[in-house]
Amino acid sequence: MLSALIRKEFSQILRNVNIIRMMLMAPLIQLIIIPLAADFEVKNINLAVLDRDHSTYSHKITNKMVASGYFKLVDMPHDEAAAQRAMDEGRADLALEIPAHFERDLVREDEATVKIRTDAVNGVKAGLGMNYGGQIISAVNNEIRQDFVQMPRFNPLPMIDINTRFWYNPDFNYRHYMAPGILALLLTMVGSMMCALNIVREREIGTMEQMNVTPVKSWQFLLAKLIPFWVIGLVSLTIGLLACFLIFGIVSAGSYLTIYLFAMVYLVAALGIGQLIASFTDTQQQATLFSFFFMMMFVLLSGLYTPIESMPPWAQWLAWANPVTHFVDVMRSVVLKGSTFMDLLPRFWSICGFAVLFNVIAVFSYRKRMG
Amino acid sequence: MIITTENLTKKFGQFTAVDQISFSVAEGEIFGFLGANGAGKTTAMRMLSGLLAPTSGRAKVVGFDVATQPEDIKRSIGYMSQRFSLYEDLTVLENIRLFGSIYGLKKVELSQKATALLEQLQFTEQRNTLVGALPLGWKQKLSFSVAMMHEPRLVFLDEPTGGVDPITRRQFWELIYAAAGRGATVFVTTHYMDEAEYCDRVSIMVDGRIAALDTPAALKVQFEARDMDEVFCASPPLLKSVPHEDFSRIPAKRILARHTRPT
Known part of the structure; x- marks a missing residue:
């Protein structure tokens, strides 16, 4: 009887x-578009420079900013009002003001001030712009100091040289970080929404x-409903992993067997969500609205786009009560870090x-409804 | 008796959909279940087929209690719901195979039955057509034949001919007569009064109660009516005079003249 029902579902699908x-x-479009569009890296910060000094050093700062690749010089206003206007009109994200006598103060008094103002409507852009700008200016500062000071044999200012490595994702490639997470999202959609x-x-x-x-x-x-969608989920995952390889050249650092083992169990969880949605709704329209709500919550609280560590404690608690979070973490750990099944055993039990x-x-x- | 009910009642919250109905149906009867929209026919039928648990009262169908043994009832009955009950995105043959296997027909038996059924309905050429592409009348005939495939002793038909043209309706009733001729009991709801005439006995439901129950001929005498139309329209006022009558005392008359085809 069960085999007849399963055959029916497959013929229909x-x-x-x-x-x-x-x-x-779905896997192809999501994989291609989302990692390219939803990028955390901030480039093209529009910069307005109000240079009142027009000295060698003030030009040096401006040049360094533009040369860093993060800033785009869009305006050179002549007074503060013009700089303000550039910000107000949204042409500039960051305004750098170099006061008059900047170079003279720096040489004579060993101290000078520059002002950075930033448009904090886009918080991420503002924060990163401030950060990049600060780093560039302090680098310029160091260079200038080295010009001034005749270096003795030993550096009187001990310097700690920071040598940074990005582990597990050496090129700091955002796509490598996003793609596995998006595959996790995909399985959730197939399991819950399509099944419901x-x-x-x-x-x-x-x-x-x-x-x-x-x-x-x-x-x-x-059960006859679940099995076909379980199979479809695994087919989608396979297509997605292939696409990851062909489009982005992502090869999992860990075993593909581990990915599939987790996916098999995770799909059962996602299908459970789908059944739950189905048992509380009577029409496809209601089911769509319901699953849309669930998907929004799941995605926003999954750590896919925003790091869970920077959420407030209560939201972190919610995030870990979200099955998507666990699977996103598993996918990233396996694909990027090469975590083994045993490394992820606690995740396996929670899924x-x-x-x-x-x-x-x-x-x-479901039973109750039938009564 | 293949169906006996005793004060069978179904309430949805405050609303009483079926109000203490008592009647019985004999094996082999074609039993017409009439009533206006919302009179409680479908609810009563759902209780008798084991889909809905009754709120109170008792009913036995094919020897099983509807409250405690619904799964046993489901195995021995056929059911054709008001809304179209086959899968439109499966072919004719796939539907036949699906429902055949659900009722536990073995492979060889199933393919024999499928062939016979397709021939009887003259659907052999359409066997690989999607059911959704068939005209409504064809769908209904197929739906009925599929519901009868496991040779149930009792079949429930909920408005099987709604929206179907007169010629197909007559063909449909020929199928019903053929099934009754093989000994099956047919429990059918309809809004067509000419169809009510084809039934051995007819009950008329008004506001969740049975207002009248007898052979079409007897009902016409009782209501001094020329046809079933008049009987149907005259029945609601009667309800006030006979509340909660026990209709199980009215004998089920087995009509043997199955050769009399509907005219």
Whole structure:
């Protein structure tokens, strides 16, 4: 009986062009577009320089800023009002003001001030712009000091040289960081949304009633729904991993077997969410709204786009109560760090826990509806 | 008796959809279940088929209790719901195979039955057509034949001919008569009064209660009506005079003249 039901689901899905399209296109589009568009790196910070000194040193600072690649010189206002206008109109994100007699003060009094103002409407851009600008100016400062001081044999100012390495992602490549996380998101969508819509559709059309009046048990009906989407999820994952390799050249540092082992269990959890959504909704429209809400919460609280460590404690707590977080972390750890299954064992148990929890609640609430 | 009910009641919150109905249906009968929209027919039928648990009262269907043994009932009945019950995105043959396997037909038996069914309906050429592409009347005939495939002793039909043209309706009733001729009991709801005439006995539900129950001929005498239309329209006022009547005492008359086809 179960095999007949599973065959039915596969025939229906394979005939549904939209599902096939989703299955093939969703991973590709998401992988190609999202990592390129949603980039944390801030380049092209628009810079306005109000240079009242026009000295060698003031030119040096401006040149260094532009040469860093982070800033784009958009304006050279002549007075403060013009600088303010550039900020107000949104042409400039950062205004650098070099006061008159900057060079003279620096030479004579060993001290001079520059002012940086930034448009903090975009907080990330403002923060990073401030940070980059500060670093560049202090680098210029060091150079100038070395010009002044006749160096003795030993440097009177001990310097600590910082030698930075980016472990696990040596090129600091943002795509390598995002792509595995997006695959995790994809499995969540296939599992919860597609499965929920499929179940609710049967309720909407009335075939569910027909099934309920046959000897088919509710667990058989649900299991027959889950298996095809479980398979589709794994197919999507495979397409996604292939795309990662072909488009971005990402090869997992860890074992692909580990990825699949986790995906198999994680899909069960995601399907549980799908069933839950289905058992609380009567129409496909309701189910879409419901899953949209869940997906938003899951994505924003998953650490996919924003680091969990910088969330407030209560949000961190919520983030770890979110199954997506665990799987995003697993995907990143395996693909970038090469974590082994044993390294991730605690994650494995928590994902198993989510799978059991969601499915138990789902079966329970499905039964109640039938009563 | 294949169906017996005793004060069968279903309440949804404050609303009483089915109000203490008591009646019985004999094996082999074609039993018409009439009533205006919202009179409680579908709810009553869902209780009898094991889909809904009754709030109070008792009912036995094919020897099983609806409250405690719904799964046993489901195995021995056929059911064709008001809304179209086959899968539109499966082919004719795939639907036949699916429901055949659900009722536990073995492979060989299933393919024999499928062939016979397709021939009987003259659907052999359409066997690989998606059901969604068939005209409504064809779908309904197919739906009925699929519901009868496991040879249930009792079949529930909820407005099977709604929206179907007169010729197809007649063909549909020929299928019903053929099934009854093989000994199946048919429990059917309809809004077509000519179809009510084809039934052995007819009950009329008003506001969750059974207002009248008898053979079409007897009902016409009782209501001094020329046809079932008049009987149907005359029944609601009657309700006030006979609250909660026990209709199980009215004998189920087995009509043997199955050769009389609907005219």
